Amino acid sequence: MNDIDLKHLRRCVDLAKAALDAGDEPFGSILVSGEGEVLFEDHNHVAGGDLTQHPEFAIARWAANNMTADERAAATVYTSGEHCPMCSAAHGWVGLGCIVYASSTSQLTSWLGELGVTPSRVRALPIESVVEGIAVDGPVPELAEEVRQLHRSFHSR
Incomplete structure (x- = not known):
């Protein structure tokens, strides 16, 4: 875990906060190319009732449609929370690289x-x-505590 990883994870926590502010579950994720360019970012959109609208799943779809197999393998997905089984499978099926x-x-x-x-x-x-x-790499204790507080806020509504 280095400063670049922490910078990207900080952005994921910010996206999770944006999801919470929008009334959604607090999860946020970004896709970063092998060259370090942020290619895609999103947060949860499950509040409307479609529980498959996870940001990690959206990243997998976007990557499958916009990147070559080699580019996907070299990319890193950063996320506020470890992938669920659905998102893990999507990540694996499209051949994305590391998850942090x-x-x-x-x-x-x-x-x-x-x-x-x-x-x-x-x-x-x-x-x-x-x-x-x-x-895979994670968790990060100081960021995990922030994520915990976001979930506490969401579930205390």
Whole structure:
């Protein structure tokens, strides 16, 4: 984890805050090329009822339509929270490279349990349980605590 990774993760947390401000679950993600260029960014859009509108899934779709296989493999996805199984699978199917996250699936599961949130019907799995041989890095304790507070704010509404 270096200063560039932390800068990109900070942007993801900012996008998660934007999602929260828009009344949505606080998740944000960006796609960065192998050359370091931010190519795509998004935040959650599940408040309308389509629970597949995760930013990581949108990144996978965008990458499949706009990048070569080699460009996808060299890219990095940064995200405020570790991918869910749906997003992990999409990431794997389109052949994106490394995933760097601020907070982990196990952290989120614990936080939601503490808040009394009913568990999802979809099993919470780490990325490596869904995609073989994927490079991942995270969590980052100081950013994870910020993400925790965003989830606390969302679920206390």
